[in-house]
Amino acid sequence: MNWLISNFDLVVGLTVNHIRLSVVPIIVGFVVAVPLARIAVTGRTARAVIITSTSLLYTIPSLPLFVILPAIIGTKVLSDINLIVALSIYAVAIMVRAAADAFTSVPVDVKQASLAMGYSRWQQFWRVEFPLAGPVLLAGMRVVSVSTIALVSVGVLIGSQNLGYLFTNGKQRNILEEVATGIVASLLIALVFDLILVLLGRLLLPWNRKNGSRSAQADSVRLPITVGDVG
Amino acid sequence: MIEFRGVTKQYPDGTLAIEHVDIVIQPRTITVLVGSSGSGKTTLLRMINRMVDPTSGQVLVDGTDVATVDPVRLRRSIGYVMQNGGLLPHRRIVDNVATVPLLRGVAKSAARARSLELLDTVGLDRGLADKYPRQLSGGQQQRVGVARALAADPNILLMDEPFGAVDPIVRLELQTELRRLQSALDKTVVFVTHDIDEAFALADQMVILRTGGIVAQIGTPAEVLAHPADDFVASFIGADRGQRRLRLQPRDPASGRIVVVDSAGRPAGLIEDDHASIGDGASPDVKAS
Known part of the structure; x- marks a missing residue:
């Protein structure tokens, strides 16, 4: 625990920054994906075009994206905005498919x-x-949240200050406790975010409790790694 | 009054869902549209509140062509009950019933108070008001569906196979209830069903439809029973199989009652007034049920 005690301020600072970097993409993912998904469920063509193209976004490797973005959107190479934009793109990629499933799940007779x-x-x-x-939207948001929090760490390679720093720094200096701290802190953030989402669900969807279809909802949300959704 | 004038519905691929239909529906009566699936009965019903628009012809409500009325406003002025209730799963019962008044801008407290009254009207316990639809039985949900349709006090009530998903006992109960409500509230009811017995049980006027949206016969249940327009109607109402042919059995010596039997000799009912007896030529009023 020595390393943690003497570097506590650093860990807190990185954690706060990690949260800050995660929150924006998660929200952007939701706000952008919901209308896109709603349009996607209006017809076969719309669905094929929107779902396929957003799913393709997910196949872009993260590092090259971080590097290319400044050239495309005109930001500074080391700006956090690059990371936030990149993570928002991934969040949208996951969320569009989940949200399309969510809208499809609304019963026709209702x-x-x-x-x-x-x-x-x-x-x-x-x-x-x-x-x-x-x-189903909530189930999708839970996947987006975990995925985004994990991906933020990669941003350390383009100079972003977040918990990922503890991985690279700890590895270089061979301090196992530092790496472990980074892992535990990321996990904690992910857990807290998940808890907040679940509580939000309880609060906003009181009618959905004890519905017995949780597994079905979770099943319908998956990472858009398979692109073939033209059918 | 609701009038269909030369109404046709053709889909882009050329199939005719409705072929030149003329129907006049008198106010404060129950008209039942009956036919098997693909006969266009639901399509006809939905033309009244413009969920479907005809390709040609007119639908008039009290003399006004519905095509000239804004669909959203029109729908809010017509009650609609569908199979399985079609309740909003995320709204409590009281709010489900208040749906249309709330859409029309009635104050929330007034709408809720009216909702509670309507639960009484359809024979539901007010204690159900704060439950969600899935916490109710199928029959209860159906009653909520009827209450919701009545909430804005519409003159017209459209019912699309409303009792199709409940068990036979509850179904009979709901049919009786509907007749009671109709005579108490004086609504013009248009009712869709594929169940000919339900049609006989409810109808003042029956419209029998055949595949392709063609009217086979329009008339009162008695007219349809007595004079089926053609073989299709006869077969549809079961007349050709002798299902509707009832005979009186000789008076049961033990009870002194007269039993009515169908063509297979199975008992179908009892004669209420047994002054009439077999052989004296008087034909008692036997109703098929």
Whole structure:
């Protein structure tokens, strides 16, 4: 514990920065993916184009992306913005497919009923489809959250200050405790984020409790590693 | 009054879902659209609230062509009940019932109070108000569906196979309930079913449809029973199989009652008024059920 005690301030600083770097991509992923996914479920062509192209984004290797981004968006090479943009792209890639599954999971008869009741299209989206997609959207967000927190560490290779620093630095100086601290701290962040998401779900989706379909929801969310979704 | 005038629905691939249909539906009656799947009965129903628009012809409600009315406003003025209730799983029962008044901008407290009254109307315990739909039985959900359709006090109630998913006992109970409600509330009800017995049980007027959305016969249940328009109708209502042919059995010596039997000799019911007796030529009012 000696290393941790004497470097406590460093660890806290890196943890805070790690959280800061994770939060933005997770939120951007959600905000961008939901409308894209909603458009994707309107038709076969839309679905094929949107899901395939966003899934392809996930196949871009992270390091080259970090390096190329400054040239594309005109940021400084060592700016954290590069990392945030790159991670947002990955978050969108995961979340679009999850959100498309979420919208597909809304029962057709409920949509029909809301139409028959006299919901306008807009009201139908906000008051029926979006809340009912909630459980699967939430499952998708949990995957995005863990994935983003893990990927932030890679950013240390382009000079970002986060818990990934403890991995590279600890490895170079052969301090096992430093590497272990980095791992434990990342895990803790991931756990806390997951807990927050689950609690948010409890709060926002009270109707969904004891639904017995948790596994089905989790099953429908997967990393978009397979690209062939044209069918 | 609801009127279909020369209504046709053709899909882009050329299939005809509805072929030149004319129907007049009198106010404050129950009209049942009955036919097997593919007969276009649900499509016809949905033309009334513009969930489907005809390719040609007109649907008029109280003389106004619905095509000239904004669909969202139109739908909020017409009650709609669907199979499985179609309740919103994420809203409590009280809010489900209040859906349309809330959409119309009624204050939340007033809408909730009205919801609770409607639960009484459809025979549900107010204690269910704060539950979610999945916590209710199928029959209860169906009653909530009816309450929701009544919430904005519409003149017209559209019912799309509303009792299709509940067990036969609950179904009978709901049919009785619907007739009671209809006579109490004086709504114009248009009811879709594939169950001919349900049609006979509920209808003031029956519209029998055949595949391809063609009207085979329109009439009261008695007219349809007495004069099936063609072989299709006769077969559809079971007349050709003798299902609707009932005979009186000689008075049961023990109880003194007259039993009605079907063509296979199975008992179908009892004669209520047994002053009428076999052989004196009087034909008692026997209703097929």
